[in-house]
Amino acid sequence: MLYVKAPAKINLTLDVLYKRPDNYHEVEMIMTTVDLSDRIGLESRADGLIKIISTNGFIPDDSRNLAYQAAQLIKDTCGVAHGVTISIEKEIPVAAGLAGGSSDAAATLKGLNELWELGLSIDTLAELGAKIGSDVSFCIYGGTALATGRGEVIQKLPAPPTCWVVLAKPKIGVSTAQVYGGLNIEEIEHPNTKMMIQAIETNDYDLMCNSVGNVLESVTFKLHPEVVMIKEQMKRFGADAVLMSGSGPTVFALVDNESRLGRIYNGLRGFCDEVFAVRLLGERNSLA
Ligand SMILES: C[C@](O)(CO)[C@H](O)COP(=O)(O)OP(=O)(O)OC[C@H]1O[C@@H](n2ccc(N)nc2=O)[C@H](O)[C@@H]1O
Numbered sequence: 001m002l003y004v005k006a007p008a009k010i011n012l013t014l015d016v017l018y019k020r021p022d023n024y025h026e027v028e029m030i031m032t033t034v035d036l037s038d039r040i041g042l043e044s045r046a047d048g049l050i051k052i053i054s055t056n057g058f059i060p061d062d063s064r065n066l067a068y069q070a071a072q073l074i075k076d077t078c079g080v081a082h083g084v085t086i087s088i089e090k091e092i093p094v095a096a097g098l099a100g101g102s103s104d105a106a107a108t109l110k111g112l113n114e115l116w117e118l119g120l121s122i123d124t125l126a127e128l129g130a131k132i133g134s135d136v137s138f139c140i141y142g143g144t145a146l147a148t149g150r151g152e153v154i155q156k157l158p159a160p161p162t163c164w165v166v167l168a169k170p171k172i173g174v175s176t177a178q179v180y181g182g183l184n185i186e187e188i189e190h191p192n193t194k195m196m197i198q199a200i201e202t203n204d205y206d207l208m209c210n211s212v213g214n215v216l217e218s219v220t221f222k223l224h225p226e227v228v229m230i231k232e233q234m235k236r237f238g239a240d241a242v243l244m245s246g247s248g249p250t251v252f253a254l255v256d257n258e259s260r261l262g263r264i265y266n267g268l269r270g271f272c273d274e275v276f277a278v279r280l281l282g283e284r285n286s287l288a
């Protein structure tokens with residue numbers, strides 16, 4: 001059995017430039033992986049089938065699972081006759097804006113490349129990943145990156161300033177397509193992506209906190225007002241920055257002081273079942 005870690009991501013920035021003719025949105029976003037991971041186990045099988053076993057009863061165990069799609073894609077692309085049993089130990093909340101499914105797919109691509117000795121480069125794995133979903137290419141590289149295009153064009157950035165991250169997910173699931181669909185392009189207040197890149201490159205924690213921004217917040221806030229409340233609570237408990245990740249509904253707080261970290265974490269547990277205190281995962285993951 002080969003095990004691969006599949007970390008969650010957060011969006012430090014998420015900007016939308018315009019709606020494209022293919023109905024996707026042209027984005028500009030800075031993403032970074034955090035130390036909250038699913039664990040993917042891969043075991044080759046002789047019968048050619050793909051089987052999913054998961055600790056989480058809410059994710060599909062058939063071809064709707066993104067890890068299943070990753071296995072099918074790499075099998076077809078490389079003409080592999082073997083099948084695989086994929087076990088998914090789920091820690092990342094589902095439909096949360098943390099790229100849980102995308103990260104499982106990326107870990108499956110990387111793991112099967114190793115298990116089946118296919119010799120694909122990390123860039124080829126990222127290209128394959130883009131066929132599964134817009135976030136999968138980023139998840140192949142991990143670390144911190146600027147993502148453009150529909151999210152699949154990845155430029156590496158250095159590790160951001162060191163801090164703690166508190167993640168809080170209210171008990172609602174959000175549809176990414178619905179949130180993008182609800183965006184009014186004319187009314188967007190764009191975050192300052194260049195300033196965030198500068199903050200990361202110069203290791204400036206205060207500038208990073210002042211540069212966070214996500215244009216999808218306003219859409220999700222209208223659909224689910226409880227997300228606004230979580231943001232306000234995090235600020236009240238002493239967060240240095242607070243932002244919704246991706247299309248939500250998870251909200252994260254950045255904090256560089258352990259006593260305020262404790263206050264935010266304990267304070268939020270009164271409002272949400274799913275609260276995590278984690279570190280940023282600085283460096284890019286190496287090819288599994
Ligand atoms: C919100 C983010 O998670 C931020 O990282 C991503 O932009 C979404 O990534 P994802 O979940 O991998 O998204 P996909 O599975 O590729 O697309 C789901 C749906 O979201 C919308 N979508 C997604 C990405 C994008 N750049 N523009 C879009 O409009 C489309 O309606 C698409 O049908």
Ligand SMILES: Nc1ncnc2c1ncn2[C@@H]1O[C@H](COP(=O)(O)OP(=O)(O)OP(=O)(O)O)[C@@H](O)[C@H]1O
Nearest residue numbers: 065066094095096097098099100101102104135246
């Ligand atoms: N391996 C998987 N883990 C979690 N969800 C999965 C998986 N495969 C398919 N899904 C389905 O994908 C949907 C979105 O779940 P996911 O946890 O990936 O959302 P997300 O964190 O919002 O993703 P993103 O941030 O990339 O938009 C869910 O409805 C779920 O049923």
